[in-house]
Amino acid sequence: xxxxxxxxxxxxxxxxxxxxxxxxxxxxxxxxxxxxxxxxxxxxxxxxxxxxxxxxxxxxxxxxxxxxxxxxxxxxxxxxxxxxxxxxxxxxxxxxxxxxxxxxxxxxxxxxxxxxxxxxxxxxxxxxxxxxxxxxxxxxxxxxxxxxxxxxxxxxxxxxxxxxxxxxxxxxxxxxxxxxxxxxxxxxxxxxxxxxxxxxxxxxxxxxxxxxxxxxxxxxxxxxxxxxxxx
Amino acid sequence: xxxxxxxxxxxxxxxxxxxxxxxxxxxxxxxxxxxxxxxxxxxxxxxxxxxxxxxxxxxxxxxxxxxxxxxxxxxxxxxxxxxxxxxxxxxxxxxxxxxxxxxxxxxxxxxxxxxxxxxxxxxxxxxxxxxxxxxxxxxxxxxxxxxxxxxxxxxxxxxxxxxxxxxxxxxxxxxxxxxxxxxxxxxxxxxxxxxxxxxxxxxxxxxxxxxxxxxxxxxxxxxxxxxxxxx
Numbered sequence: 001x002x003x004x005x006x007x008x009x010x011x012x013x014x015x016x017x018x019x020x021x022x023x024x025x026x027x028x029x030x031x032x033x034x035x036x037x038x039x040x041x042x043x044x045x046x047x048x049x050x051x052x053x054x055x056x057x058x059x060x061x062x063x064x065x066x067x068x069x070x071x072x073x074x075x076x077x078x079x080x081x082x083x084x085x086x087x088x089x090x091x092x093x094x095x096x097x098x099x100x101x102x103x104x105x106x107x108x109x110x111x112x113x114x115x116x117x118x119x120x121x122x123x124x125x126x127x128x129x130x131x132x133x134x135x136x137x138x139x140x141x142x143x144x145x146x147x148x149x150x151x152x153x154x155x156x157x158x159x160x161x162x163x164x165x166x167x168x169x170x171x172x173x174x175x176x177x178x179x180x181x182x183x184x185x186x187x188x189x190x191x192x193x194x195x196x197x198x199x200x201x202x203x204x205x206x207x208x209x210x211x212x213x214x215x216x217x218x219x220x221x222x223x224x225x226x227x228x229x230x231x
Numbered sequence: 232x233x234x235x236x237x238x239x240x241x242x243x244x245x246x247x248x249x250x251x252x253x254x255x256x257x258x259x260x261x262x263x264x265x266x267x268x269x270x271x272x273x274x275x276x277x278x279x280x281x282x283x284x285x286x287x288x289x290x291x292x293x294x295x296x297x298x299x300x301x302x303x304x305x306x307x308x309x310x311x312x313x314x315x316x317x318x319x320x321x322x323x324x325x326x327x328x329x330x331x332x333x334x335x336x337x338x339x340x341x342x343x344x345x346x347x348x349x350x351x352x353x354x355x356x357x358x359x360x361x362x363x364x365x366x367x368x369x370x371x372x373x374x375x376x377x378x379x380x381x382x383x384x385x386x387x388x389x390x391x392x393x394x395x396x397x398x399x400x401x402x403x404x405x406x407x408x409x410x411x412x413x414x415x416x417x418x419x420x421x422x423x424x425x426x427x428x429x430x431x432x433x434x435x436x437x438x439x440x441x442x443x444x445x446x447x448x449x450x451x452x453x454x455x456x457x458x459x460x461x462x
Contacts, residue, residue, distance in 0.1 A: 031268075033387050033412060034336065039265050068299040105265065109358050118387045118411075127340050127362040156264045156349045180349075181264060 010219060013057030014226055020058040021093045021147070022050045023104035023137065025065030027083045031129065032115035039105035040180075043067030045152075045192055046103035048218035050075045053101075056222055061093040065104055083107055083134035090137055096146040099225060102138040103152050110134050142171040148229045150174045156181040164197055164204060173199040174228060176209075176221065192217045198228055241450060244288030245457055251289040252324045252378070253281045254335035254368065256296030258314045262360065263346035270336035271411075274298030276383075276423055277334035279449035281306045284332075287453055292324040296335055314338055314365035321368055327377040330456060333369040334383050341365050373402040379460045381405045387412040395428055395435060404430040405459060407440075407452065423448045429459055 024046020026039040043064060050062040051072035062077040063086055071077040078089045083106045094100055109131035142149045149172045153163040156179070163177035176194040193210035194217060207224065210217045255277020257270040274295060281293040282303035293308040294317055302308040309320045314337045325331055340362035373380045380403045384394040387410070394408035407425040424441035425448060438455065441448045 034270055034385060035268065035338070036271065037262075037266070037268055040267065107266070112357065118385075120393075126343065126364065129360045129362065131358040131360065133357065154265060154349075 010052065010056045010222070015053060015056040015058035015222070018058045019061070019095055019098045020050075020053040020101065021061045021063065021090060021098050022046050022053065022101045023063045023065075023086060023090065023106070024050065025067040026105045027065045027086055027107045027134075028081045029083070029107050029110035029134070030081070030114050031111045032117065032119045034118045037107060037109070037111065037129075037131075039107050041065070041067070041105035041154075042189075043069050044190065044214050045218070046101070047072060048214040049101055049103060049221065050077075052215065052218040052222050053099075056226075058099075063089040063093065063104070083110065083137065087135045087137045087140065090141065094141060094145050094147050098145075098147040099229065100138075100141045100145075100147040100149045101225070102141070102150065104137075105154060106137055107134055136170070138172065139170045148174075148225070150176065150225055153177045154180045160195060160197070160206075163195070167197060167199060167204075174225070190214055194221065196221070196224060241283065241287045241453070246284060246287040246289035246453070249289045250292070250326055250329045251281075251284040251332065252292045252294065252321060252329050253277050253284065253332045254294045254296075254317060254321065254337070255281065256298040257336045258296045258317055258338045258365075259312045260314070260338050260341035260365070261312070261345050262342045263348065263350045265349045268338060268340070268342065268360075268362075270338050272296070272298070272336035272385075273420075274300050275421065275445050276449070277332070278303060279445040280332055280334060280452065281308075283446065283449040283453050284330075287457075289330075294320040294324065294335070314341065314368065318366045318368045318371065321372065325372060325376050325378050329376075329378040330460065331369075331372045331376075331378040331380045332456070333372070333381065335368075336385060337368055338365055367401070369403065370401045379405075379456070381407065381456055384408045385411045391426060391428070391437075394426070398428060398430060398435075405456070421445055425452065427452070427455060 025043035026041040029037045047069050050060050054060045054074040060075045062075050080086045112130040112132045138151050151172050153166045155162045159177050159179045163175050167175040176196050192214050196207045198205045209220045256274035257272040260268045278300050281291050285291045285305040291306045293306050311317045343361040343363045369382050382403050384397045386393045390408050390410045394406050398406040407427050423445050427438045429436045440451045
């Protein structure tokens, strides 16, 4: 079966000599020293991909937002907070022949200004926070390097439409969509189900992975990336 | 010495028959299903207080925001996300003869509206988030119940002035200030140092606890609360 085939596949170290760069977890954008803006992400999917890619023989660089997970064995991990810091580490790590798996839930927006001291609440009024766009790490990698880039799209509705349009917008040929409105997969869960879209010339192929444990999903995704990636 | 004295003190179960309600961790205010606003807090100080109060014989209710800590032995824990949900659990838990230790980093503000579907980024423009004030859990407890209320103030500057004015504003007689601008204590650390202010009639006493492990600080704070609390 597929499970046994995949285990056999990984133990043959097919990724030997390759460099995989994986981002995982949320980014955290400081409003002041106490308050912040963030995205939901446990980091489990990205950490599973990093772990399994290392088991398959790749040199793996994991760039991780704040999560409470142990760094997998054999993986080189850089911890960051903001999207800007994540971009910087990815820029340092990516080579032109790397595989880049952008699994982190990067905040699209950050506060325009970060207060250096804790803001004080005054009166009973509301407050307005002005946000500006964060750098787009995946688009940067797709446009400025020759790395093979794989995106993730966490959506709550029209999952496949949004994922396909994100693939176009970022200029990538492979994206993994998951429906985070479901309780049984996605955020904080140990299980996941991905719908993977792969663009080849004018057509887009679609392949479902899971539902299965995030470790199993990671194994099968790694095998799929290895098949699809132009060599 | 103080350490041995405190250990002896706790093992005598001085809080037998008392009900302590402790809040801990951050609150998380959803902007949409993926994005949120939060405060920094590991929950370690509040969990240590809950653990030590239970060891000292109290019935302990812990109302905790999202943290990755194990619930201490013998503690009844309710997990919540938002300040509104935390208020509700505290309202359910607090009796008039309870001790209330408000250690959570409750978000002062929440988004005015929560989008039910993930917001889509459009163009390259910024974004504005309108915030409104959250309910004030500590002030509610101080004004609407006869529980003995202890506050916390995490500050980055003018620590003692802000803490004393927070004590007045909330209508409480005991507050623990810590300076979260320091790297060696506070957020995510296992150590802490508190400056505790206690109002008695027209004077305010000041007592320093620590620097020490959060567990040791919790023990000494519990003994201090037990001394100060009118019986």
